[in-house]
Amino acid sequence: MLFESPSVERLVEAFRRLPGVGKRSAERHALHLLSAPPEEAQFLSEAIRDARERITTCSTCCNLTETDPCPICAHPNRDKSTICVVERPSGVMAIEKGASYCGLYHVLNGALNPLEGVGPDEITVGRLMARLKQGEVNEVIVATNATAEGEATAMYLSRQIGELGITVSRIAHGVPMGSGLEFADNVTLSHALQGRTRLG
Numbered sequence: 001m002l003f004e005s006p007s008v009e010r011l012v013e014a015f016r017r018l019p020g021v022g023k024r025s026a027e028r029h030a031l032h033l034l035s036a037p038p039e040e041a042q043f044l045s046e047a048i049r050d051a052r053e054r055i056t057t058c059s060t061c062c063n064l065t066e067t068d069p070c071p072i073c074a075h076p077n078r079d080k081s082t083i084c085v086v087e088r089p090s091g092v093m094a095i096e097k098g099a100s101y102c103g104l105y106h107v108l109n110g111a112l113n114p115l116e117g118v119g120p121d122e123i124t125v126g127r128l129m130a131r132l133k134q135g136e137v138n139e140v141i142v143a144t145n146a147t148a149e150g151e152a153t154a155m156y157l158s159r160q161i162g163e164l165g166i167t168v169s170r171i172a173h174g175v176p177m178g179s180g181l182e183f184a185d186n187v188t189l190s191h192a193l194q195g196r197t198r199l200g
């Protein structure tokens with residue numbers, strides 16, 4: 001505890017809720033903002049509020065975006081016959097940064113996890129299937145994470161999508177087991193996409 005102050009305590013708690021921020025970093029961030037010029041804290045709070053107000057989800061691919069459809073879905077040169085399925089917007093960012101992928105995406109917003117009550121209805125599978133039924137897509141690349149949930153989701157999707165006669169492939173080797181796409185380096189990610197294997 002830095003001071004006997006409920007407001008400082010609340011600020012520290014706000015930082016602690018961020019991914020990867022422990023107690024000590026949370027305290028350091030809070031102290032920094034309290035001792036820096038007031039504009040600094042204002043800049044941060046306005047940036048958060050502004051981004052939250054402007055960012056929405058793309059009604060096509062479910063990625064985070066400021067415009068709907070998002071710039072990737074709306075881009076005239078993207079290959080509309082291929083969809084890469086990822087768990088989170090961070091997966092889209094990782095692939096866009098590194099791999100030379102020019103198809104479209106679909107963000108599931110999670111992975112199947114029956115033990116925690118996450119079934120197909122809790123993620124955006126329904127919207128993916130609706131997209132596929134429009135008939136423009138001939139390959140779906142499943143780039144869910146290399147975790148038990150990610151694998152289960154890949155198997156589920158390959159069954160569902162295989163029934164539509166669309167090729168389903170799974171990104172290959174190299175993405176570290178148990179981790180998300182954002183932790184793979186660019187070369188690994190490119191190889192993983194190129195070396196995908198067919199599921200159905």
Ligand SMILES: [Zn+2]
Pocket residue numbers: 058059060061062063069070071072073074
């Ligand atoms: Zn989109």
